[in-house]
Amino acid sequence: MQVHNLSKNNSILNHFLAQIRDVNVQKDSLRFRKNMQRIGEIMAYEISKSLSYAPVAVTTPLGIKNTTAIQTPIVICSILRAGLILHDGLLSSFDDAENGFISAYRHHYNNDDAFDIQVDYKAVPSLNDKILILADPMLATGLSLVAVFKKLLENELPKEIHIAVVIAAPEGIAYVQQQLPDNCHLWIADTDSHLNDKKYIVPGLGDAGDLAYGVKL
Template identity: 70%
Template structure:
């Protein structure tokens, strides 16, 4: 797996991520969603550098310009629910993309810290031969990303897979490097310190889904 750390060089991306983390800003859900949306746009631009392009001629009012258009068939797929705002940001750049949605959540069968990842609902187009962009704001253990990837791979064979995450823990990155194919690209907006005993990212930002859409039962 190829890992791209986008925060290694300072850019407006780091500004957006800083606002996501700030407890003084997080109370504004609309602003939290908007920052996820804007991060999705930045990540879409970076991912676009790894796509395939076809030459094209564009007629202008004064002549013809030889240029290029994206040749890949792109599918943006988010892991519900936290991935929705990030999904919209990606989609604002890949505006002709198809869309998919997969649910994944931590299930605590014993009502303690032990959990299993359950990937159930899936609504996706045919992904075979296409460029799949999976969106999930938080990469903690890597179990959710692996579960969703394997669920999709049971039915489809994408030509390319790009996993876009905002905050990642080193443990999750290492896990995916071990369990996902070398052909997968992982895009990380910001790499954090570690996971705590409950497998939450430190310093992280909290529960992205709750901050974006309200606390769930």
């Protein structure tokens, strides 16, 4: 797996990352969602640099311009519900992409810190011979990402696979590197130091889904 850490170089991306982490800024859910969308747009731009392009001739009012366009159809698939905010940013750049949605959540079966991953819902177009961009803001343990990946690819074979993550823990990065194919690309806006004993990212930002859409039951 190829890992791309976008925070290594200073850019406006780091400015938006700082704001979504700030507990004072987080009180404004509209601003949180907007900044997540902006991060998605920046990540889409960075991903676009690695894609394959084909020559095209465009007719302008004054002549013909030879340029290039993305060669392979794209499917953006987000992990519900937090993935929706990142999905919007990716889609605003890849605006002709197809869209897919899949659920994954931590099931605390003993009402304690132990959990397994439940994948209950999938609404995804065909991925065969297409570029799959899988969006999930937080990569903690990596268990949900791997579970979703395996569900999506049960009977599908994408041409390229790109995973877009806003904040990742080293433990999650290591796990997906072990579990996913070498030809996958993992795009990370920023990395944090570790997981705590509840398997949450530290310093992280909290629950991205709750911050965007309100606290769930």
